[in-house]
Amino acid sequence: MKILVCISNVPDTTTKIKFLNNNTTFDSAGVQWIINPWDELALTRAIELKEAHAGAIENITVVNIGPPTTEPTIRKALAIGADNAIRINLDPKDAYSVALQLSEIIKKDSFDIILCGIESSDYNGTSVGGMLSELLDYPSVSAVSFIDIDGDQLKLKREIDGGQEIIGISTPFIGIVQKGIAKDARIPNMRGIMMAKTKPLQVVEPVSTDLYTDFVSFDYPKAKAACKKVDPENVKELVNLLHNEAKVI
Amino acid sequence: MEHPLLNEQHNLIRESVRDFAEREIKPLAKELDAKQQFSVELTHKMGDIGLFGMVVSEEYGGQGLDYLSYIIAVEEIARVDGSHAATVAAGNSLGLNPIYYFGNEEQKKKYLPDLCSGKKLWGFGLTEPEAGSDSRNSKTTAKLIDGNWVINGSKIFITNASSEISIGSSIQTVSNDENGKKEFTTIIVENGTPGFIAKTMHDKMMWRASNTAELYFDECKVPESNILGKRGDGSKIMLSTLDLGRLSIGAMGLGLAQGAFEMALKYAQERVQFGKPICKQQAIAFKLADMALKIELARNLLYKACWLKDNHKPFEKEAAMSKLYCSEVAKFVADEAVQIHGGYGLMKDYDIERFYRDQRLLQIGEGTSEIQRLVISRYIGC
Numbered sequence: 001m002k003i004l005v006c007i008s009n010v011p012d013t014t015t016k017i018k019f020l021n022n023n024t025t026f027d028s029a030g031v032q033w034i035i036n037p038w039d040e041l042a043l044t045r046a047i048e049l050k051e052a053h054a055g056a057i058e059n060i061t062v063v064n065i066g067p068p069t070t071e072p073t074i075r076k077a078l079a080i081g082a083d084n085a086i087r088i089n090l091d092p093k094d095a096y097s098v099a100l101q102l103s104e105i106i107k108k109d110s111f112d113i114i115l116c117g118i119e120s121s122d123y124n125g126t127s128v129g130g131m132l133s134e135l136l137d138y139p140s141v142s143a144v145s146f147i148d149i150d151g152d153q154l155k156l157k158r159e160i161d162g163g164q165e166i167i168g169i170s171t172p173f174i175g176i177v178q179k180g181i182a183k184d185a186r187i188p189n190m191r192g193i194m195m196a197k198t199k200p201l202q203v204v205e206p207v208s209t210d211l212y213t214d215f216v217s218f219d220y221p222k223a224k225a226a227c228k229k230v231d232p233e234n235v236k237e238l239v240n241l242l243h244n245e246a247k248v249i
Numbered sequence: 250m251e252h253p254l255l256n257e258q259h260n261l262i263r264e265s266v267r268d269f270a271e272r273e274i275k276p277l278a279k280e281l282d283a284k285q286q287f288s289v290e291l292t293h294k295m296g297d298i299g300l301f302g303m304v305v306s307e308e309y310g311g312q313g314l315d316y317l318s319y320i321i322a323v324e325e326i327a328r329v330d331g332s333h334a335a336t337v338a339a340g341n342s343l344g345l346n347p348i349y350y351f352g353n354e355e356q357k358k359k360y361l362p363d364l365c366s367g368k369k370l371w372g373f374g375l376t377e378p379e380a381g382s383d384s385r386n387s388k389t390t391a392k393l394i395d396g397n398w399v400i401n402g403s404k405i406f407i408t409n410a411s412s413e414i415s416i417g418s419s420i421q422t423v424s425n426d427e428n429g430k431k432e433f434t435t436i437i438v439e440n441g442t443p444g445f446i447a448k449t450m451h452d453k454m455m456w457r458a459s460n461t462a463e464l465y466f467d468e469c470k471v472p473e474s475n476i477l478g479k480r481g482d483g484s485k486i487m488l489s490t491l492d493l494g495r496l497s498i499g500a501m502g503l504g505l506a507q508g509a510f511e512m513a514l515k516y517a518q519e520r521v522q523f524g525k526p527i528c529k530q531q532a533i534a535f536k537l538a539d540m541a542l543k544i545e546l547a548r549n550l551l552y553k554a555c556w557l558k559d560n561h562k563p564f565e566k567e568a569a570m571s572k573l574y575c576s577e578v579a580k581f582v583a584d585e586a587v588q589i590h591g592g593y594g595l596m597k598d599y600d601i602e603r604f605y606r607d608q609r610l611l612q613i614g615e616g617t618s619e620i621q622r623l624v625i626s627r628y629i630g631c
Contacts, residue, residue: 071257072257075257079261079265184272187272187298188265189297189298191299193258193265194258194313197258
């Protein structure tokens with residue numbers, strides 16, 4: 001079996017987000033870029049499967065849509081343990097264009113398991129996995145928190161209200177994974193970092209596509225109001241503030 | 250990190266080692282320090298990620314990286330904890346390097362794979378009770394009798410030499426030649442050899458979770474083939490080992506300073522006095538500015554020294570400068586960081602208290618600040 005893990009290049013989750021040009025451009029100066037945390041967990045689980053089922057998993061490929069500046073992130077995925085990588089040479093604009101580009105790659109090769117993080121930590125769109133499934137006419141399972149090989153099938157678990165749903169599924173399929181799929185993202189070791197330099201990273205040009213959304217601008221969330229401290233003995237003052245100032249009671 | 254000497258691989262090493270240190274070492278560092286406990290488990294984990302044998306070639310189980318990569322790794326461990334940075338730095342610079350650079354093929358094949366994997370550790374026995382800065386005042390003797398070296402004497406302050414995974418040490422000995430002329434020879438002694446005792450030293454002020462030993466030799470016999478390098482080459486091996494060791498002590502100083510600075514900055518951003526965060530008070534803001542400045546300069550100097558080494562250029566003067574400057578920056582930054590923390594900085598609940606203790610070794614170990622100035626002064630023509 002061959003696994004494809006789709007990875008996004010996102011700002012480190014501790015980045016202070018700033019915009020330029022009238023809030024129309026993300027200010028990337030000084031930003032540390034990382035693999036989207038959900039995608040990194042998906043990759044970790046793919047590697048665990050390959051290690052646990054020697055012979056059953058033939059190859060793990062990672063794919064990213066981005067300009068050349070995303071290559072350090074792709075190299076990290078290779079250092080963690082992916083066998084090869086594909087970069088689609090396009091600055092992604094929206095979820096549909098990402099899903100379309102990914103579907104073209106998957107049509108050209110025969111991947112059995114396609115893993116996507118449930119969302120990316122920058123735009124939090126949660127759309128690519130579902131769109132990809134529709135474009136390829138592949139079955140998909142969302143919110144997957146466990147995956148393992150079970151005979152000819154794959155056994156999945158997904159979180160549902162009040163418990164878990166256990167699913168058996170045949171390949172090919174798209175697993176849209178959430179946290180829990182792996183305990184912790186794997187940290188590359190020094191040997192992996194050395195080997196990553198020589199692993200294949202193929203750059204492919206994108207197919208042309210129409211955009212169905214029109215980006216206008218970004219907006220900051222409202223600043224948090226200043227915190228007022230009330231003496232715990234002064235309940236009257238607390239009630240007065242909640243009633244007249246916060247207007248919540 | 251943007252730096253003219255760093256490439257994509259260096260940045261990935263920094264990111265990976267930082268993640269590892271934050272995830273695996275940081276949660277345990279305070280407790281291990283308090284209990285004076287050396288952690289075999291963490292040492293093995295550091296081995297699994299490839300922190301030992303970083304510059305050793307792959308044929309002996311090493312990682313085959315350049316020196317700058319190794320220094321970045323030590324820096325990142327030291328940013329979180331001095332004890333574990335010491336285990337890694339001593340493991341590589343003092344334990345592995347003499348065998349890798351001066352050992353014969355048989356010795357390399359026998360010892361390096363286990364040392365490169367972090368399964369085992371090795372000591373470098375140079376310092377003695379009466380031979381510190383004056384290392385040529387060594388009293389430990391080795392006499393060649395009937396095909397065996399017979400060793401008598403003792404060593405002190407030897408890192409990684411007596412843990413439960415320590416398997417031996419390279420020992421600097423006085424081995425007078427046939428004419429009775431004083432010469433130094435380095436000899437390999439495995440732990441468990443009759444007449445050799447490695448005893449753990451306790452109650453250290455700093456690096457309390459690292460392993461430090463006293464070594465005793467009483468008519469200790471090892472085969473003549475245990476010689477490391479050539480007879481009489483002991484001084485050369487010692488000086489070469491210390492030149493490289495200076496880079497890693499520099500990295501420990503830089504990393505400790507970076508960690509202490511980050512703690513101080515965070516505290517200063519959160520601590521409110523006189524109605525605003527103390528980082529907005531000029532007295533504290535200027536301290537933080539000076540700390541950041543010195544760290545930047547220390548990093549530039551240390552990385553330049555590594556670049557010289559990696560490019561096969563003379564680096565000894567810059568190594569001594571890096572060791573001296575980085576360790577003194579660590580002292581300055583840790584001291585200011587405690588000052589910024591005020592009374593809380595004196596409490597063990599805050600990591601800065603441990604950093605303040607850990608920095609103190611750096612101006613003493615592997616050549617005191619005074620000896621570094623002596624070395625530099627010789628290079629500049631004094």
